[in-house]
Amino acid sequence: MAKGIRDKVVILGAGCSKFGERWDAEPADLMTEAFEECLADAGIEKNQIEAAWQATGIDAFSVGPGAMPLSIALRLPYIPVTRLENYCASGTEAFRAATYAVASGACDIALAMGFEKLKDTGYGGLPQRSRGVTNDMYYPNLSAPGMFAQLAAGYRAKYKTDKQDLKRAMAHVSVKSHANGAKNSKAHLQRAITEDQAMNAPMIAEPIGLFDCCGVSDGAACAIVTTPEIARSLGKRDLVSVKALQLCASNGEEGGFGNWDGSYVATTRIAAKRAYEEAGIKDPRREVSMTEVHDCFSITELVTMEDLFLSPEGGAVKDVLDGAFDADGEVPCQIDGGLKCFGHPIGASGLRMLYEMYLQLTGRAGPRQLDDPKIGLTHNLGGFPHQNVVSVAIVGRYDA
Amino acid sequence: MIGITAYGAYLPRARLQKQVIADANAWFDSGLRGLAKGEKTMCNWDEDAITMATEACADALGRAPDRTPAALLLASTSLPFADRQNSVILAEAMHFDPANLRTLDVTCSQRAGTSALLNAVDIAAAGRGDALVVASEHRLTKCASREEMLYGDGAAAVVIGAGDVLAELVGSVSQPVDFIDHYRAEGRDYDVGWEERWVRDEGYMKIVPQAVQALLAQTGVEAADIAHFVMPTDQRQVPGGLAKKLGIPDSAVTDNLLQSVGITGTAHAMLLLAQRLEEARPGDLLLVVGFGQGCDALLFRATSRIAEWQPQRGVSGWLAAGVPETNYNKFQSFNDLIDKELGKRADVDKTAFLSAMYRNRALTNSFIGGKCTKCQTVQIPRAHYCVNPECGALDTQEAYPMAGQRGKVATWTADRLTFDFNPPAYFGMVVFDCGGRLMMDLTEVDPDTFDTGAEVSVHFRIKQIDTQRGFRKYFWKAVPSR
Numbered sequence A: 001m002a003k004g005i006r007d008k009v010v011i012l013g014a015g016c017s018k019f020g021e022r023w024d025a026e027p028a029d030l031m032t033e034a035f036e037e038c039l040a041d042a043g044i045e046k047n048q049i050e051a052a053w054q055a056t057g058i059d060a061f062s063v064g065p066g067a068m069p070l071s072i073a074l075r076l077p078y079i080p081v082t083r084l085e086n087y088c089a090s091g092t093e094a095f096r097a098a099t100y101a102v103a104s105g106a107c108d109i110a111l112a113m114g115f116e117k118l119k120d121t122g123y124g125g126l127p128q129r130s131r132g133v134t135n136d137m138y139y140p141n142l143s144a145p146g147m148f149a150q151l152a153a154g155y156r157a158k159y160k161t162d163k164q165d166l167k168r169a170m171a172h173v174s175v176k177s178h179a180n181g182a183k184n185s186k187a188h189l190q191r192a193i194t195e196d197q198a199m200n201a202p203m204i205a206e207p208i209g210l211f212d213c214c215g216v217s218d219g220a221a222c223a224i225v226t227t228p229e230i231a232r233s234l235g236k237r238d239l240v241s242v243k244a245l246q247l248c249a250s251n252g253e254e255g256g257f258g259n260w261d262g263s264y265v266a267t268t269r270i271a272a273k274r275a276y277e278e279a280g281i282k283d284p285r286r287e288v289s290m291t292e293v294h295d296c297f298s299i300t301e302l303v304t305m306e307d308l309f310l311s312p313e314g315g316a317v318k319d320v321l322d323g324a325f326d327a328d329g330e331v332p333c334q335i336d337g338g339l340k341c342f343g344h345p346i347g348a349s350g351l352r353m354l355y356e357m358y359l360q361l362t363g364r365a366g367p368r369q370l371d372d373p374k375i376g377l378t379h380n381l382g383g384f385p386h387q388n389v390v391s392v393a394i395v396g397r398y399d400a
Numbered sequence B: 001m002i003g004i005t006a007y008g009a010y011l012p013r014a015r016l017q018k019q020v021i022a023d024a025n026a027w028f029d030s031g032l033r034g035l036a037k038g039e040k041t042m043c044n045w046d047e048d049a050i051t052m053a054t055e056a057c058a059d060a061l062g063r064a065p066d067r068t069p070a071a072l073l074l075a076s077t078s079l080p081f082a083d084r085q086n087s088v089i090l091a092e093a094m095h096f097d098p099a100n101l102r103t104l105d106v107t108c109s110q111r112a113g114t115s116a117l118l119n120a121v122d123i124a125a126a127g128r129g130d131a132l133v134v135a136s137e138h139r140l141t142k143c144a145s146r147e148e149m150l151y152g153d154g155a156a157a158v159v160i161g162a163g164d165v166l167a168e169l170v171g172s173v174s175q176p177v178d179f180i181d182h183y184r185a186e187g188r189d190y191d192v193g194w195e196e197r198w199v200r201d202e203g204y205m206k207i208v209p210q211a212v213q214a215l216l217a218q219t220g221v222e223a224a225d226i227a228h229f230v231m232p233t234d235q236r237q238v239p240g241g242l243a244k245k246l247g248i249p250d251s252a253v254t255d256n257l258l259q260s261v262g263i264t265g266t267a268h269a270m271l272l273l274a275q276r277l278e279e280a281r282p283g284d285l286l287l288v289v290g291f292g293q294g295c296d297a298l299l300f301r302a303t304s305r306i307a308e309w310q311p312q313r314g315v316s317g318w319l320a321a322g323v324p325e326t327n328y329n330k331f332q333s334f335n336d337l338i339d340k341e342l343g344k345r346a347d348v349d350k351t352a353f354l355s356a357m358y359r360n361r362a363l364t365n366s367f368i369g370g371k372c373t374k375c376q377t378v379q380i381p382r383a384h385y386c387v388n389p390e391c392g393a394l395d396t397q398e399a400y401p402m403a404g405q406r407g408k409v410a411t412w413t414a415d416r417l418t419f420d421f422n423p424p425a426y427f428g429m430v431v432f433d434c435g436g437r438l439m440m441d442l443t444e445v446d447p448d449t450f451d452t453g454a455e456v457s458v459h460f461r462i463k464q465i466d467t468q469r470g471f472r473k474y475f476w477k478a479v480p481s482r
Helices: A027-042 A068-073 A090-104 A144-159 A163-181 A195-199 A228-233 A266-279 A298-307 A316-321 A338-342 A346-361 B018-025 B030-035 B049-061 B086-093 B112-125 B146-150 B196-219 B238-246 B265-279 B314-320 B328-334 B354-359
Strands: A010-016 A051-055 A081-084 A110-116 A203-205 A219-226 A240-249 A290-292 A375-384 A387-397 B002-010 B014-017 B039-042 B071-075 B102-106 B131-137 B154-162 B167-176 B226-230 B285-291 B294-302 B323-325 B368-372 B397-401 B406-415 B425-432 B437-442 B455-466 B471-480
Touching (some): A010 A228, A010 A346, A027 A219, A051 A068, A051 A090, A051 A346, A068 A081, A081 A090, A090 A240, A090 A375, A110 A346, A144 B406, A144 B425, A163 A298, A219 A346, A240 A346, A266 A298, A266 A375, A266 A387, A298 A316, A338 A346, A346 A387, B002 B049, B002 B112, B002 B265, B002 B314, B018 B030, B018 B146, B030 B146, B049 B071, B049 B086, B049 B131, B049 B154, B049 B455, B086 B102, B102 B112, B112 B131, B112 B154, B112 B167, B112 B265, B112 B285, B167 B196, B196 B285, B196 B294, B226 B238, B226 B265, B265 B314, B437 B455
Parallel strands (some): A290 A375, B071 B131, B226 B285, B437 B471
Antiparallel strands (some): A010 A219, A010 A240, A110 A219, A240 A387, A375 A387, B002 B154, B002 B167, B131 B154, B167 B294, B406 B425, B406 B455, B425 B437
């Protein structure tokens, strides 16, 4: 039995660009912004990086395929650079690749960079794009909110939840994230909203309204990883180590077989269980200090609370409304504002979440700083509720 | 004995109220007010002559017929493809066995439907087997035209066979005449007609009697004995006038459904025939006329079996299943009659990948899934490995037709962000009663009553239209059961 990744690799530095409608910025501008912060934080020279991974979700827009956008933008010194795409988990995938490279001993210091330039399409929402030649022949022509709105229908049917109660809980998810995002100068949306605003916003995909949707933005985030020993030798204290890195990809079973009822995301549950085991966490609600989950839509965050075993099955509506995941709640969620306020430049999101966890764990989160967090969990979900890729990463204090 | 062994029809659900056409256009042509009575059938955006033909076939034969006819003839002047045999698409949508099936598109005239029936009779009489004739029409009309008021959309299907028939063929004639009451040139969207009075006096009143009298002489039948006179025409007075001239009883004259359906072009003769067959009694004589560059006339006599057989819904069922539509702009939009802003999300390349389409046509045309012969799990699409995690067997799946299956909606939404010709786009996870599940488009959803758990059946519809190249892709969509 493999021992897992726990405590083998630490974050040496992290960086994050300002997210938003960066009409002024090329992808190289976003990357440079994140990278310079990260490099300074790591306290190393660029030529100490031995390998790099680039996460970008949509190659049809802005940068095209391959990893050269990263190596050219940063003038990386002819090192191995690889592009990774795995839906919305792409950023965490780049982090996983860099972490594994260091853990294997293949290299000492590695870079994971995620970015996306989404605002060159001419319209709101994610870019309209092919899902593959054959898939396009029979998949519904659905938008991202359309995909995830279906969770609400499944959830309501399973738990006999009143439509308005669910909508109110969804609204609370967004209100909470906006309150957090208002304290974050790097967020795209930095304004608090009210429950009424969220409840009465224009309908996008029943029952998802405008304020149930995350923003769409440009941005970049990155991390440099190394071993605890090298970090120490570089004079680092208060190390943040990787406790677990799990990925789970659907195999068609939820969508093609069995009793999946559309009220949850099966892959999140599987990835979460494995991650908790890898990290040695037995009681997630008590042991996890904070989470950054894939709140592409409010309903996604709501069911994710159950799928991560932070709420009991059918209990997320109550927990959310009780404030369990608010900034002052039991397990604060999206303390940086989440996808809700940062938007979702696909390749960047996973690394943006890890950036916040890293800031929180090193006590550098400014006005958002939580009281003494020890363990942070990040979660990405890409694809459809019934057919997707989920990543769960757990980071924490190395000495904790 | 050669005759009709099955029949069916289809009418789109939406019924455009003619008053709204008049309200929009009477400022320009006040004469339209005189035609603004009742309603007409209107294709949904995802319906065309082919999709309606599948419904008419299913009405006659069931959604998943266990027998393939010897011939399939598709009659229409509004077929989506000028060079890609439309009847082959229909054959695959009906999952007919291609091993011994001849297909043919019959077109270019309003009597294409009756001419196809004549050919079907010859096929059956030659002992080749059953011939399925489907006539389907979805004609475009100019804004504020008489045709816009008078034309409707619909389809009908008739199976001609030998032996134990519902109505036997007594005789038939066909007389071509280059009489141009209207025409539509190659590459043009709309009909160009001539004065109604001339069409009536020189056309209907002279050409039809000649053919019918020849048929009566050939068969030795008295006009007075005819019980059902099917005379498709958009001219209200013509059927009665012809009956009087020919000596056919007034009671036999069939209502042309001008105020409930509109004239469905090549399909109309068969549509009216299908309606009369629902009501016919043993021994009834049915005279069916097709008019257009001459005249076809067929005479049938109902047998004792006529009352024993009924289509799934029939014309009467479809007539009762209409829902009034009062949005004239929607009619114009669905038929691409106005230059509408569809939004940037509509503006993506919709190229058809023909090689991939061909590989996947069992799924897309025929809605064939897989059934594992080891664990009996039904799955869509059919795949190498069984989806059942307890099984996972390799290459054990046999083809399993889903077209006739019913299911229930497990998840759904109404998506207003994605592009759809009729927003919001409904889709969701359909769990089939026989096993198997698929996230698929839903169409013709009633928003007020629809929710999780709704029962659905599946129907062959247009999935996507490539306006750049004139191609359209089809797939199956779930429709709430009603």
